[in-house]
Amino acid sequence: MQLITPILEDYRLKHRLRTVGGSYDGDKSKVIQQGFDQKVPSVGLPYYFKNDLSLDCDKVIITSVDILINTQVEKVDTQAGGNPTLDNLALDTLKRGYVVFQDDQQKIINLLPMYSLASAGNGFKPTNLWLDKQIWSNCYFIFDSITNVNSTKGMVFRITYFDKLIGV
């Protein structure tokens, strides 16, 4: 234990490691609900997130993205305060998709399988991230099969993040 402790401490300082107990980390949380009623994802075509300046790297560092599945959030509400009618995706459907985070030059920071981002499939531990270069509207998800992905479906992403301190 004494041998590896300095490495763990170094990893903590460099944001490669975080002590977890199955909890989310971050000052703020936002839920993004993406309905496929207007546009169904096509196989192999990127489905970009809507522009959200509050999630860009000049303002925040994103510390986790959790894809919530139908056993956690049954219905997807794409209109705030509206009537949620779309069904959320099941865990098994996520094995056919990836989420791609890109920076301001559209260079890929991370390409992560959707299943990796679903805490429900990973011991209910959210995936820890340290995204500090992302432009949210450059990020997207993509499917290699749209079996069980149609106009009656949607997805729910829970984002946790904290504000960057200006001038620090």
Add this chain to the structure above:
Amino acid sequence: MDNLIIKRSQIIEAQITGTPTVGKRYFFTDIPQLARLNIIIYGIEAFTSTQLAVSPQSGNAVVSTSTGIALTLRDQNKLEFAYQIPYYTLIRANNSGLVVLFTPKTINLTDCFVQLTSTTGITANDVACFNLYYDFV
């Protein structure tokens, strides 16, 4: 309890070419950017078709079983710093959601390989697929 934070990641794969054979070494497809000396690897996650149906690199199907595969990783000096790690133990879902961490390493990906300890459930041209987690130094 500690868990890895993903800073940057890269999907890598080793294809089971031809008839699956116990003991044969199946080397990884090269990703040149991972050979850069300013990159250190600090974590790895493996996938079966339960988590990832198809590799985003090649479009090939991901292996459906994890109990008959072992992973060996070599660094730039060809030192086998991780020798025959069971594939099963690298799957996050099998570790209560925890990702396997390394001490910081540079790797030579084309020297790294997987080996089969059993061919049951392994189909020719499937890929053993991983996500490597790395950082710049």
